[in-house]
Amino acid sequence: MSAFQDLACEEIIKGIEDTGADYLLTLPCSTIGKVIEHFENSDTITSFPISREEDGVGIASGISLGGQFPIMLIQDTGIGNSILAITTFALAYHVPMLILVTRRGGFGEINSAVNLFSEPLPEILDAARVKTFKLDYRVPLKEWSTAIKHGAKYAKDTHRPIIVMFNIKGGAEQ
Amino acid sequence: MMSRFDALKILYKYTENIPVISSCGNTSREWASLGRRDNHLYMVDTMGLSPSVAIGVSLTLEKKGFKKCIAIEGDGGVLMNPNSLASASYLNTQKWMLIVFDNECFASTGGQCSLASRINIAKVAEGFNLRAIQTDNAEDFEKAVQNSIEEDGPIVIHVKINQENQKNPFINDDPAVLSYKFLSFLN
Numbered sequence: 001m002s003a004f005q006d007l008a009c010e011e012i013i014k015g016i017e018d019t020g021a022d023y024l025l026t027l028p029c030s031t032i033g034k035v036i037e038h039f040e041n042s043d044t045i046t047s048f049p050i051s052r053e054e055d056g057v058g059i060a061s062g063i064s065l066g067g068q069f070p071i072m073l074i075q076d077t078g079i080g081n082s083i084l085a086i087t088t089f090a091l092a093y094h095v096p097m098l099i100l101v102t103r104r105g106g107f108g109e110i111n112s113a114v115n116l117f118s119e120p121l122p123e124i125l126d127a128a129r130v131k132t133f134k135l136d137y138r139v140p141l142k143e144w145s146t147a148i149k150h151g152a153k154y155a156k157d158t159h160r161p162i163i164v165m166f167n168i169k170g171g172a173e174q
Numbered sequence: 175m176m177s178r179f180d181a182l183k184i185l186y187k188y189t190e191n192i193p194v195i196s197s198c199g200n201t202s203r204e205w206a207s208l209g210r211r212d213n214h215l216y217m218v219d220t221m222g223l224s225p226s227v228a229i230g231v232s233l234t235l236e237k238k239g240f241k242k243c244i245a246i247e248g249d250g251g252v253l254m255n256p257n258s259l260a261s262a263s264y265l266n267t268q269k270w271m272l273i274v275f276d277n278e279c280f281a282s283t284g285g286q287c288s289l290a291s292r293i294n295i296a297k298v299a300e301g302f303n304l305r306a307i308q309t310d311n312a313e314d315f316e317k318a319v320q321n322s323i324e325e326d327g328p329i330v331i332h333v334k335i336n337q338e339n340q341k342n343p344f345i346n347d348d349p350a351v352l353s354y355k356f357l358s359f360l361n
């Protein structure tokens with residue numbers, strides 16, 4: 001793992017801890033294994049794996065309606081598996097949650113298909129009015145944990161799902 | 175065989191103080207027609223998601239007084255999101271209860287044939303290591319509901335029903351209001 005990825009993972013861990021969230025729902029991306037492992041052993045946040053992101057949005061919504069705060073950590077293709085639940089349930093029913101999304105596609109990507117979803121994803125989310133904040137090499141790493149913490153607060157204060165997306169491969173804008 | 179409405183009337187009797195999340199289409203409409211309550215969350219879209227939402231709610235109920243959180247879903251909805259069965263099993267959510275109304279069709283969209291005529295949903299649930307009860311009549315259904323509410327552990331009640339749909343008005347309330355009532359009831 002490159003130094004940038006290692007440092008990014010540490011910042012993401014710090015950011016998640018700073019939110020004070022109760023639950024972390026995860027479906028791994030190869031780049032954030034370290035984050036998932038960290039929270040598997042956490043005493044403060046209950047973390048568990050999900051089998052499909054749409055189910056995850058439903059579970060996270062239930063947690064939120066029950067008065068606790070959930071974060072989902074998924075890769076960006078998982079938005080493709082859950083956009084209906086994000087819009088017609090979490091957004092429509094004003095259910096706060098933070099969705100942390102790792103970017104695929106772009107420089108450094110060797111998968112020959114995933115770019116076809118990952119590249120247009122920011123436009124898809126904009127068109128669907130799902131508020132998304134993007135972190136990449138242009139935002140100093142030490143700001144990432146702050147952005148994650150603010151993302152969680154913004155979700156609660158504005159009563160909706162908020163996405164914070166990060167490109168931890170480094171490299172140019174996607 | 176019971177209709178969906180017959181079964182809902184039975185469920186209504188036993189759930190005055192239990193959170194109930196109902197699936198989109200005619201199920202929520204028939205359920206609301208029995209009398210709206212703040213412990214009800216009516217889903218107006220997102221087919222198949224009610225069991226997932228109920229898992230999340232039931233996780234937060236561990237320290238609250240409610241006996242269960244019940245999801246009502248159709249055969250079409252459950253086969254659209256069988257992942258919820260995997261999650262309920264994996265998380266072993268003690269207060270999660272799923273009622274599947276299986277009419278072997280997509281009744282809400284006009285009764286088109288679904289896949290459930292060749293798939294036993296109770297066995298699917300058992301394949302996910304969930305406890306499942308199969309019923310096809312009012313008496314057994316009533317007993318299953320009464321017993322399951324009192325017992326700990328995730329449970330699926332698979333009910334074969336006929337294909338009848340009641341004519342009821344659409345629920346077109348602002349979903350934010352629907353969720354606010356439910357959230358206020360829970361918290």
Ligand SMILES: Cc1ncc(C[n+]2csc(CCOP(=O)(O)OP(=O)(O)O)c2C)c(N)n1
Pocket residue numbers: 198199200201219220221247248249250251252275277279280281282283288
């Ligand atoms: C993703 C998606 N596809 C299709 C529909 C249209 N639709 C609404 S209700 C429904 C039928 C649901 O069938 P089932 O879960 O078996 O419930 P039933 O109406 O039979 O009680 C369908 C197909 C939808 N709402 N969402």
Ligand SMILES: [Mg+2]
Pocket residue numbers: 248249250275276277278279280281288
């Ligand atoms: Mg059906």
